[in-house]
Amino acid sequence: MNLKDQANVLRREIWREKPYYSLDAYFKNTFGYKLYKVSLNAGFTCPNRDGTLDTRGCIFCSAGGSGDFAISMPDFATSLSEIMTPLSDYTDKSVKPDKIAYFQAFTNTYAPTDKLEVLYREALNKPEVAGIAIATRPDCLPTEVLHLLEKLHQEFFLNPKTGKKFIWLELGLQTIHEATTAYIRRGYPLSVFDEAVSRLNAIGIPVIVHVILGLPGETKADCIKTIQYLNTKNIFGIKLQLLHVLRGTDLYTDYCAGKFSVLTKEQYMDMLVDCIGHLNPDIVIHRLTGDGPKEILAAPDWSRNKRDVLNTFHHEMKIRNVYQGKFL
Numbered sequence: 001m002n003l004k005d006q007a008n009v010l011r012r013e014i015w016r017e018k019p020y021y022s023l024d025a026y027f028k029n030t031f032g033y034k035l036y037k038v039s040l041n042a043g044f045t046c047p048n049r050d051g052t053l054d055t056r057g058c059i060f061c062s063a064g065g066s067g068d069f070a071i072s073m074p075d076f077a078t079s080l081s082e083i084m085t086p087l088s089d090y091t092d093k094s095v096k097p098d099k100i101a102y103f104q105a106f107t108n109t110y111a112p113t114d115k116l117e118v119l120y121r122e123a124l125n126k127p128e129v130a131g132i133a134i135a136t137r138p139d140c141l142p143t144e145v146l147h148l149l150e151k152l153h154q155e156f157f158l159n160p161k162t163g164k165k166f167i168w169l170e171l172g173l174q175t176i177h178e179a180t181t182a183y184i185r186r187g188y189p190l191s192v193f194d195e196a197v198s199r200l201n202a203i204g205i206p207v208i209v210h211v212i213l214g215l216p217g218e219t220k221a222d223c224i225k226t227i228q229y230l231n232t233k234n235i236f237g238i239k240l241q242l243l244h245v246l247r248g249t250d251l252y253t254d255y256c257a258g259k260f261s262v263l264t265k266e267q268y269m270d271m272l273v274d275c276i277g278h279l280n281p282d283i284v285i286h287r288l289t290g291d292g293p294k295e296i297l298a299a300p301d302w303s304r305n306k307r308d309v310l311n312t313f314h315h316e317m318k319i320r321n322v323y324q325g326k327f328l
């Protein structure tokens with residue numbers, strides 16, 4: 001057994017016997033129990049939709065702003081507590097902080113900071129909320145928003161009296177390749193992502209990066225380059241997502257016109273296993289596939305059965321004897 005394989009055996013304890021560092025393992029190691037995400041639509045928009053950068057949005061983005069399963073907030077500033085209350089009984093003093101308030105739909109730092117602060121505090125002050133995850137774009141993190149995040153991080157995470165509630169930032173990168181970036185209309189260059197990660201690192205906010213596998217024109221080697229690039233960054237987690245084609249998007253129009261094909265299950269498994277083999281073993285994997293809303297999912301059809309996708313993935317990792325970081 002070489003040194004790398006020996007290190008992998010030691011890691012298996014941290015990874016809870018999986019061949020990769022799953023979010024579940026991280027939760028159990030950190031909290032001693034599983035945490036559950038509550039996806040929220042806080043009524044934001046996005047500069048890629050409101051005309052600031054574009055009005056069409058990213059080419060793959062649904063009308064729900066990539067938050068189709070999120071709980072809608074009828075009123076931006078006041079309704080979070082009403083929506084989240086049914087999740088448990090807040091009058092019970094022994095309530096376990098096992099929820100993550102996930103600000104998911106659209107761009108969740110794209111508003112005046114006083115409104116953001118009200119919203120984030122609303123979630124952080126709930127006794128059953130262990131922390132918040134904020135999905136956003138790296139070009140929507142101006143200095144005043146970073147100051148707010150730093151203040152909340154100090155107040156809720158670094159102050160033991162508040163129960164070490166975390167604040168995570170999720171950045172939608174998708175790819176490092178500029179040609180694909182232009183095609184998907186992401187709307188910012190890689191240098192903006194780099195700067196955002198550095199600034200979030202400087203204030204101690206953990207960063208999770210979204211990557212899409214199977215984007216039109218990208219090969220497995222291209223996806224591995226994106227992973228290798230992220231290995232050089234100080235990031236906490238990664239969300240790997242299969243490219244879904246959703247009805248009503250411009251990507252769907254191109255798909256119907258035969259401009260590209262989606263991955264087969266076998267191709268995705270091959271790509272995913274190799275990407276994980278190239279991923280820094282300290283990065284926590286928050287997602288392995290992603291599931292598009294079934295009623296508007298056009299392709300790939302095989303992705304509807306998430307359980308089958310995950311079972312096939314675990315089988316592939318085993319028969320190919322791959323673990324996270326093996327190919328580094």
Ligand code: SF4
Pocket residue numbers: 046047048049056057058061062065066105106107137172
């Ligand atoms: S940045 Fe996010 S919300 Fe905005 S258009 Fe792109 S995917 Fe949709």
